Amino acid sequence: MTAAARSDDPVDAGGADARPRFTIGEVLAALRDEFPDVTISKIRYLEGEDLVHPQRTPSGYRKFSTADVDRLRFVLTAQRDHYLPLRVIKEQLDALDRGEQPTRPEPPAAAPSAPATPAEPAPRPAEDATLPAAAFAAAAGLDDAQLADCVQHGLLAPAADGTFASRALPVAQAVAGLAQHGIEPRHLRVHRTGAEREAALLEQVVAPALASRAEDARARAAEQLHELGGLSAQLHTALLELRLREVLGPDAGA
Template identity: 50%
Template sequence: MHHTPSGGAGSSGTAAAGGELVSIGTVLSLLRDEFPEVTISKIRFLESEGLVEPQRTPSGYRKFSTEDVERLAGVLRMQRDHYLPLKVIREHLDAVARGEDVQLPAPASPPKEFLDGVQDPSGEHPTAARIGRDELLAATEVDESELADWEAYGLLAPASDGGYGIEAVAVAKLVAELGRFGLEARHLRAVKAAAEREAGLIEQVVAPLKRHRNPQTRAHAEATARELATLSVRLHAALVQAALHVRLP
């Protein structure tokens, strides 16, 4: 099953040169230069999904080859640069293993199917395309009962026309990914509540600007809200990491 995925692994996979087998901790160090968000849990999850098959010692410890590291880097790059779900990545790797000449789509920002370049009637702002329920289920690789559970706990909701915008799609994909680690919708209520409190705080900061008559000032309010949201997410991530460091030194 092992081979280098199309697109190459770049520098991430070459640090284990020499053919020696390395531990999962070493793999994490090798990958983090390019993928700072990767974790040991993520590597284990990719293994459980059949995307990499490290060797095992008699004691059960994982041992990764250079090819394994290159493969992991390729998988992570396909997720990051091409926004491909694991099912599609697996099919791509299987096709390459069969010797088929397959090409990945060009690297992109948000998935093309989730964005719409058509402008709204005012001609001022692009509007995000909506996708249907079936498309959302396919994109997140979950079933109807799981999606209904997310909605019951308020993690996402369809728009008035029954479709889902890009924000809802992003939330759904993250909830699905967390679900594969055993976190259910009920576990994420606190995260939802914290996000709503942060959004309320940002709204308080920009409210005076949004009420201004000057269009440029209102536009500045939107830009300020986006910047504050980015900083808030970074702070949240840093606080979680700090808390984990205290609890899991």
């Protein structure tokens, strides 16, 4: 099946508009409210992994259809809510393209619990939940050696009992994605160092609130940290996007 033909197949098989009309910047704007961490680089990466198939204008610019945006939304939701590796997500999209209804794997449970009603979706693990190393690696798309490298180079830290916090899954998933491009955990120490320095800077900003004895001081500090963290991530993304545009040259917006 050609890329153009697959682009005409909406994820929900409900006849979504498949006419290519949106630029990559317009797609980013449409998705960012729901997925604040999505970037143009992320969309290009998902295209490179054969998960979305925008058409190209004669001058080489990408044009996305509503169906393409639906596919991206499906991929981003599967990553965020179900911690699925791209390989599994691609299998699900291929099944949908064939008119089948894929079975969505449930994320590993932190501990044995009563079975859920089959008709109900599996709940997303709580941020303070922990996963055994093997389950954590499987959910992130890492093998055992890659997980060990992440620990060795300070990207992930297991608990004393060898389990990993589910809130660290986005880090592990990002490492897994970069590994597909030959970027190993040892190359990523600069990210860890940068994050530690940013966190230390932001900690200084909220230190007075944390030192206060007011009852709502910690809540105010948490709110301020959340806002500062978002702005810091926005700055990092913007600076990286500018540098990548310089690398790609004048056609970077294509």
